[in-house]
Amino acid sequence: MPVGEKIAAVFNVVILTVLSLSIILPFLNVLALSFNDGKDASLGGITFWPREFSLANYAEVFSNPDILSGLKITLFRTIVGTLLSVLLTAMAAYALKKKDLPGRNVFTLLIVFTMLFNGGLVPYYMVLKTLHLTNSIWVFIIPTLYSAWNIILIRTFFQSIDGSLEESAKIDGANDFQILFRLIMPLSLPVLSVICLFNAVMHWNDWFSGVFYVNKETLRPLQTILQQMLTSAEAMRKNLSMNLGAADPRLSVTGESMKMATVMVSVLPIACIYPFIQKYFVQGIMIGSVKG
Template identity: 65%
Template sequence: MCLSIILPFLNIFALAFNPGKDAERGGIYFWPRIWSLDNFNKVFEASNIASAFGISIFRTVVGTVASVFLTAMAAYALKSKTLPGGKFFMMFIFFTMLFSGGIIPYYMLLKSVHLTNNIWVYVIPGLYSAWNLIIIRTFFQQIHPSLEESARIDGYNDFSIFLRIIMPLSRPVIAVIGLFTAVGHWNDWFTGAFFIRKADLRPLSTLLQEMLMSAEAMRDTLNQAAGANYDMLERIQITGNSLKMATIIVVVAPIIIIYPFVQRYFAKGIMIGSMKE
């Protein structure tokens, strides 16, 4: 199982650090034949790469913190079995997981609230997740009610109990949901491509997607005119595939760096968060 995950990634690593023209000869599997940073230089030479990194970091940090906190607050309110209308709210939330309004109504909604071409389109629409709410709510229900009762005797209100007791006890599920949310924000290229027109507001994933498509289009154009541009074609060491591999490394690297810090919470967070009474 581990090899099925590691070996493809090693192949991506080898192709990313090998000149694309040389890689087309084949024979590269888990280690570069010729070490080169040409693919990464192409990725990082984009004029607005710095702003794209900034946008991605902003949306990942702000979007993750806000989404996890607000979803946890909703889960805490809905965990009580004595909440009036609690079952109705949960059925309504579950309903939103099954049906979608479609991309055109969604675009019209964002445009009507002035979120298109706005940096907050990366944060506000993702503040709530029905699936995450169900997972966190289930985890909260495993916390013994006597802890809340003792806190109320000590004079704590609902918000104080949530912040000082529930959240500290829920670190495993919060870490897991936080990482899933962060990965979703970091990898999302769709929002920047469809709802943003300003180039300086596009995140890294969208920028790299556009760069990859441009590189493949340029390569196809040169291939079609290979007779007149043979020398130029030979000098180009970057191919669409090699650029794709470098793009994967750039996008995945931050997640790989963060993962070890929350990995210890994964088993406990997923297991307890999925328990049903």
């Protein structure tokens, strides 16, 4: 290997190592703080291992009876919303890649237009209210079914697939639905898995919708409940600290330590799923399946 390539390889390894550590080390620090006694953690000096191991932070988080209800709502919207979004987005992208689609350019222009301009929060809420989506679990799913960026991304990927594959399928008698679901989508697993992950993370992390679009406690997703718990817990800890002093045993769980526990509850499910679909991020599309 030439000297220049060796230097470039070493440089790449160093840069990637530094970037990896910049992500892993803070994560380990948050994990350690979440398992540490809150009062002890407030003294500082905790790095990557708990100094006084405690499950009180997690017990405080899961002591809320609404947690299980919020988890069900979050799982439902994440699974159903992600699957429907990927399915419908792929269907729209496949239609838009057809050069003989009537009004194809107009539809594309309208889709791109939504990426440039936003109607604002108040008109958006009025639309949801008019469609009777507020205070409904579908307010988390229907408005997020389509993304202009995702449609364009998938359409571009579909266009990169050799057209002779589709022509061969048509000769064999396959219709558009069969071509899409049996040929195009299996070849597009890399891009579809990325879109799937993006949608799942969006649904899992969204707390905003649960605050502004639903009033029923039973419809609030997990992230909204955790955010409200964190806010109220912080206020309660400050009140206890001012009125009761540090001797109160409940101060073993502080607002800061509880924050770390809520972060871990929010992050771990997605972090556990990612390794199973990571391979699709680097897997290229099948090349050379059809000889020229």
